[in-house]
Amino acid sequence: MLVAGDPKSGKSWVTGLLCEQLIVYGYCLCILDPEGDYTSLEALPGVVVFGGADPLPRTRDLLRALRHADVSIVIDLSHTPHEEKLEYLRSVLPALATLRRRTGLPHQIVVDEAHYFLHDPDVRELLDLDLSGYTLVTYRASKLHHDLLAASQAVIVTRESDPHEVGALYALCRSCEDHMTEQEWGLLLGNLVVGEAIALPVTEETEGVVRRIRLAPRLTPHVRHMAKYIDIPVSEGSAFVFWRDGAPTGRRAQTLREFVAVVEQLPVAAFDGHLRRGDFSSWIANVFGDYPLANTVRGVEDDYRTGSIADIATGLLQAIRSRYEFIEPEAGSIV
């Protein structure tokens, strides 16, 4: 299965939804999670998360844990430097393929941000395409190795607005040309909203019929890139610029940590205009794409307007801190 779509369009969310359902139905999964998007699955029975702030499990230990049919494993690589992530996946994927050939477990192997790992000609050495059972998630499907794309039996697309990617997906669906032009197809994929997806008709049985899907609620909360956006700055142009009484104050926030620091330092009166206009929730939705957090913050802004909350700063900070883990930056680290 391939899950494709624009950045921040909900790919990891929908993949997490699929994982939840598979786990609930008793399947055993191994999820290779480069950004720490799947750790909340630990709330489900039999799911163990490795990695994160701890060292990654050795391949040997991982295989031992996966011998049990009632265990699913998430490997959180979000704290691992990029090169080490590549190295780790290159050693773990063939080992998982061998284990599965021998034991049938894990039933599904999920690789998020798959374009980082699965574009080289040696992709057949990493994945066992005959047994399949992979779910690959990427915003750059066009970068995946051709053999992988050709092996896709199901393709789920959250919004896709990049014409190059739209073209690559269109090329996957041989029977689609009879039903829709590439342009119509592009419009359809580009207009999906959060909470919607499309199942592309890549197999013959689907007879070229595109299915638009409304996504069910998640069982476990999806926390996006828990650590990623705390310290990674958004572009200059996307920074939050704090204004007061119609003039910029000179304070800006390019990271969530900087945003929180300003909210902590200044009295609520300093944010009156922003709170009334709902600027904080808009920034969080538009720049970070974190709609659940934006909704909570919008609630705080509404309460401010109606005067029904006494401590706005605490409300805001609680909303952010309960969603993102504020790990202290390591001394000397470059963020």
Ligand SMILES: Nc1ncnc2c1ncn2[C@@H]1O[C@H](COP(=O)(O)OP(=O)(O)OP(=O)(O)O)[C@@H](O)[C@H]1O
């Ligand atoms: N169906 C949905 N209902 C509610 N919130 C959603 C839904 N889909 C996505 N979101 C929220 O939207 C944000 C972006 O989703 P997600 O992280 O899954 O996107 P992505 O496409 O995987 O992004 P990236 O390209 O950065 O990996 C997240 O905060 C997520 O919780």
Ligand SMILES: [Mg+2]
């Ligand atoms: Mg993602």
